[in-house]
Amino acid sequence: MGVVTFTMDDVQYSANEGDTILKVARDNGVHIPTLCFLEGLSPVGACRLCLVEIEGSPKLFPACTTKPAEGMIVRTQTERLKKYRKMIVELLASEGNHQCAVCVVNGHCELQDLAYEVGLDHVRFPYLYPAKTLDASHKEFVIDRNRCVLCTRCVRVCHEVEGAHVWDIANRGINCEIIADMNTPWGESDLCTSCGKCVRVCPVGALLEKGATVGELKKERGFVKVIVTARSKHEWITVEDHEEE
Amino acid sequence: MTIEDLHELAEKERQRQAQYKYRILYCSSAGCVSSGCEAARTALKQALEEHGVAKQCELVGTGCLGMCGEGPLVLVHNDQTLYQRVDATIARKIVEEHILKGNIVREHTIDLNDPFFAEQKKIVLENMGKINAESIEEYIAADGYSALVKVLSGMTPEDVISEIRRSNLRGRGGAGYPTGLKWDIVRKSPSDQKYVVCNADEGDPGAFMDRSVLEGDPHRVLEGMAIAGYAVGANQGYIYVRAEYPLAIERLRLAIKQAERLGILGNRILESNFNFHIDIRIGAGAFVCGEETALIRSIMGRRGRPRPRPPFPSEKGLWDKPTVINNVETFANVPPIIRNGASWFTSIGTQKSPGTKVFALAGKVKRTGLIEVPMGISLRKVVFDIGGGTPDGSTFKAVQTGGPSGGCIPEQHLDLPVDYESLQSVGSIMGSGGMIVMDNTSDMVDVAKFFMEFCMDESCGKCIPCRVGTKHIYMMLDKIVKEEGTEEDFALLQELCVMVKETSLCGLGQSAPNPVLSTIRFFREEYTKKLQPTSCYEGNASTITETNGEQK
Ligand SMILES: Cc1cc2nc3c(=O)[nH]c(=O)nc-3n(C[C@H](O)[C@H](O)[C@H](O)COP(=O)(O)O)c2cc1C
Ligand code: SF4
Ligand code: SF4
Numbered sequence: 001m002g003v004v005t006f007t008m009d010d011v012q013y014s015a016n017e018g019d020t021i022l023k024v025a026r027d028n029g030v031h032i033p034t035l036c037f038l039e040g041l042s043p044v045g046a047c048r049l050c051l052v053e054i055e056g057s058p059k060l061f062p063a064c065t066t067k068p069a070e071g072m073i074v075r076t077q078t079e080r081l082k083k084y085r086k087m088i089v090e091l092l093a094s095e096g097n098h099q100c101a102v103c104v105v106n107g108h109c110e111l112q113d114l115a116y117e118v119g120l121d122h123v124r125f126p127y128l129y130p131a132k133t134l135d136a137s138h139k140e141f142v143i144d145r146n147r148c149v150l151c152t153r154c155v156r157v158c159h160e161v162e163g164a165h166v167w168d169i170a171n172r173g174i175n176c177e178i179i180a181d182m183n184t185p186w187g188e189s190d191l192c193t194s195c196g197k198c199v200r201v202c203p204v205g206a207l208l209e210k211g212a213t214v215g216e217l218k219k220e221r222g223f224v225k226v227i228v229t230a231r232s233k234h235e236w237i238t239v240e241d242h243e244e245e
Numbered sequence: 246m247t248i249e250d251l252h253e254l255a256e257k258e259r260q261r262q263a264q265y266k267y268r269i270l271y272c273s274s275a276g277c278v279s280s281g282c283e284a285a286r287t288a289l290k291q292a293l294e295e296h297g298v299a300k301q302c303e304l305v306g307t308g309c310l311g312m313c314g315e316g317p318l319v320l321v322h323n324d325q326t327l328y329q330r331v332d333a334t335i336a337r338k339i340v341e342e343h344i345l346k347g348n349i350v351r352e353h354t355i356d357l358n359d360p361f362f363a364e365q366k367k368i369v370l371e372n373m374g375k376i377n378a379e380s381i382e383e384y385i386a387a388d389g390y391s392a393l394v395k396v397l398s399g400m401t402p403e404d405v406i407s408e409i410r411r412s413n414l415r416g417r418g419g420a421g422y423p424t425g426l427k428w429d430i431v432r433k434s435p436s437d438q439k440y441v442v443c444n445a446d447e448g449d450p451g452a453f454m455d456r457s458v459l460e461g462d463p464h465r466v467l468e469g470m471a472i473a474g475y476a477v478g479a480n481q482g483y484i485y486v487r488a489e490y491p492l493a494i495e496r497l498r499l500a501i502k503q504a505e506r507l508g509i510l511g512n513r514i515l516e517s518n519f520n521f522h523i524d525i526r527i528g529a530g531a532f533v534c535g536e537e538t539a540l541i542r543s544i545m546g547r548r549g550r551p552r553p554r555p556p557f558p559s560e561k562g563l564w565d566k567p568t569v570i571n572n573v574e575t576f577a578n579v580p581p582i583i584r585n586g587a588s589w590f591t592s593i594g595t596q597k598s599p600g601t602k603v604f605a606l607a608g609k610v611k612r613t614g615l616i617e618v619p620m621g622i623s624l625r626k627v628v629f630d631i632g633g634g635t636p637d638g639s640t641f642k643a644v645q646t647g648g649p650s651g652g653c654i655p656e657q658h659l660d661l662p663v664d665y666e667s668l669q670s671v672g673s674i675m676g677s678g679g680m681i682v683m684d685n686t687s688d689m690v691d692v693a694k695f696f697m698e699f700c701m702d703e704s705c706g707k708c709i710p711c712r713v714g715t716k717h718i719y720m721m722l723d724k725i726v727k728e729e730g731t732e733e734d735f736a737l738l739q740e741l742c743v744m745v746k747e748t749s750l751c752g753l754g755q756s757a758p759n760p761v762l763s764t765i766r767f768f769r770e771e772y773t774k775k776l777q778p779t780s781c782y783e784g785n786a787s788t789i790t791e792t793n794g795e796q797k
């Protein structure tokens with residue numbers, strides 16, 4: 001496998017061919033904000049938070065899907081990028097209902113962290129807050145679509161890791177929604193194995209466990225670790241668990 | 246079928262046509278279908294039979310004759326007489342006077358020397374008004390498939406690509422990417438399987454260029470695709486066409502069947518070693534499915550959502566295989582380029598944008614319809630000579646090109662030549678060929694709102710800037726239209742437009758703000774006069790700096 005050398009924020013890095021800019025950045029402690037990306041799932045370049053500048057192109061490129069080329073000059077923290085990242089979080093905050101004070105992931109929420117990170121102190125757009133549905137038909141989990149940021153991590157983890165493909169996206173544009181099976185109540189899904197992977201990878205409080213109270217639920221931040229599906233309630237077996245055993 | 250057989254078939258067809266005293270062609274494209282060409286056809290047929298001349302005359306449905314606003318149109322081919330608004334009575338008159346006695350019914354004709362026709366240059370539309378849209382024999386008799394014959398009987402794939410590269414043909418789907426270069430990349434991508442895809446999604450509101458080509462001359466597109474397949478080493482092609490185009494789908498199906506029957510498509514085409522199959526894929530008519538990566542996913546049976554490029558479809562397309570994807574009109578240009586040579590093509594149009602472009606001319610002009618003009622023609626000529634200018638009593642305000650991804654071009658830029666770079670320089674784009682003329686009755690903020698509503702509804706929702714941004718832009722425009730917007734809203738609107746343009750994932754979001762930005766650029770006062778003063782507006786900022794003296 002070849003190696004490419006490129007510059008990121010004035011520092012030279014070498015990357016294995018095939019690695020993305022985000023991977024090299026993370027491996028070397030360069031922080032680029034992300035939301036839709038989760039290691040272990042296929043990158044989709046959807047949230048646009050990780051956009052970077054590449055010298056010679058007027059376009060911006062998502063670090064999570066773009067591979068460095070030899071001699072490339074990448075910038076990850078320009079004023080323009082910072083402004084756009086802040087606006088993206090601002091748009092998200094205006095879109096759904098994100099009342100942190102009454103949310104199960106309060107304090108462990110990636111959206112909340114992003115808002116702090118980009119310095120979002122107020123929202124200049126009117127709040128849209130469309131009335132979306134909450135589905136509590138599953139015996140262990142709940143999906144509250146009002147809090148969903150449409151990152152599609154749940155869709156991908158269920159399809160790519162669990163192989164069940166319960167989740168999908170319905171509708172278009174601002175009316176997009178995450179649905180189970182062909183838009184049936186989650187509890188009636190034939191495909192769902194109740195593995196709980198989607199709940200763990202959801203960056204916000206849209207997918208949650210029944211019985212969790214405000215601020216209680218912690219989610220997955222790094223590599224998708226859940227490898228065993230059979231489990232009893234609230235006992236995930238992760239890679240680390242195995243190593244400890 | 247061998248190449249000799251094909252020549253023989255062409256000759257036979259020419260003889261068959263020559264035996265008729267008159268060939269009467271009625272437009273059977275969707276525009277004239279809706280204005281009643283079927284009634285005209287029946288009346289013509291009846292009259293011909295009643296007068297016992299049905300055997301000496303051939304009555305055929307042809308492709309779009311262009312002046313869709315004046316349909317149903319009927320063309321008497323022998324003396325090139327074009328009749329407009331042909332109803333049953335006029336149809337009878339045409340038979341009784343023109344066909345029987347040779348007296349042209351002047352009061353119902355359109356002068357073919359009218360600038361509407363005279364300023365046009367037909368390459369893509371050359372067979373409209375010449376051949377029966379449903380007959381492969383007529384296409385072959387009009388030199389059809391001779392480019393494919395030329396390619397198979399002596400050109401290497403490299404020859405074909407170098408000819409297309411020298412012709413400097415650029416993609417007619419909007420962005421103007423050099424077609425030869427795209428083919429070359431696919432050719433050089435190593436793979437056991439490659440594909441050719443024809444983009445017939447045509448999602449721009451009001452556009453019907455591609456539909457007309459498919460309805461009027463479907464074989465031209467098949468021939469272009471087969472040549473592409475030969476050049477890049479693909480054996481399978483797909484045409485992605487929206488379900489709203491039932492007539493185009495029907496004609497394509499028929500055309501594919503005819504070509505397969507004659508051995509022009511399928512295995513061992515014209516007894517060569519080249520195999521090429523074409524299948525139709527019908528889309529549900531989402532605008533975003535015209536975006537190439539979304540279209541490819543849609544063909545694969547998945548949700549039509551774009552993905553970031555690179556990798557481009559030319560490296561990773563359908564089922565991750567190298568894929569050529571071109572617009573209908575791009576493919577339609579290929580056979581004449583191969584037939585007549587690259588230097589013939591570059592002699593038309595401009596150096597950077599050779600050839601012609603088909604437009605659907607609509608809005609506030611006297612003559613609307615389907616036109617094909619040489620690149621480099623001025624917008625003024627298109628609007629005022631071909632379109633005949635705005636209707637009496639109204640004045641020209643702007644011409645919109647590029648649909649929801651384009652912009653409005655005002656009077657002062659009307660002398661700009663129609664080519665990719667010039668239109669871009671004034672904040673619009675060539676687009677796929679929608680052209681809407683607006684007069685003084687159009688409110689430009691309302692125009693921008695209309696296009697933004699379209700983009701908002703058609704956004705796939707994948708990326709945040711487009712999904713949420715278009716909604717907010719739309720709401721701000723609505724507020725301004727209702728005269729409830731403030732200076733702050735107007736500033737925020739512009740900031741958001743630039744952000745959505747620069748950060749969206751695909752071309753839909755990246756170009757959705759164009760209509761807003763271009764109307765702000767040229768018609769700013771239409772926005773500002775609708776704004777409400779904000780509280781801080783009273784303490785005018787420039788006065789403060791002036792009193793401070795040294796700040797400026
Ligand atoms: C939102 C969107 C819609 C599009 N719709 C069409 C379309 O309807 N027809 C088309 O040919 N190209 C369309 N395109 C452009 C295609 O992505 C692609 O560039 C084109 O098919 C390439 O063909 P060409 O090189 O022959 O122009 C669209 C692009 C975007 C971003
Ligand atoms: S439910 Fe959670 S994981 Fe799924 S799309 Fe919404 S925010 Fe993302
Ligand atoms: S720009 Fe719009 S249409 Fe394109 S991917 Fe993003 S949300 Fe979808």
Ligand code: FES
Pocket residue numbers: 033034035036037044045046047048049050051062063064065
């Ligand atoms: S993390 Fe790269 S686009 Fe979302």
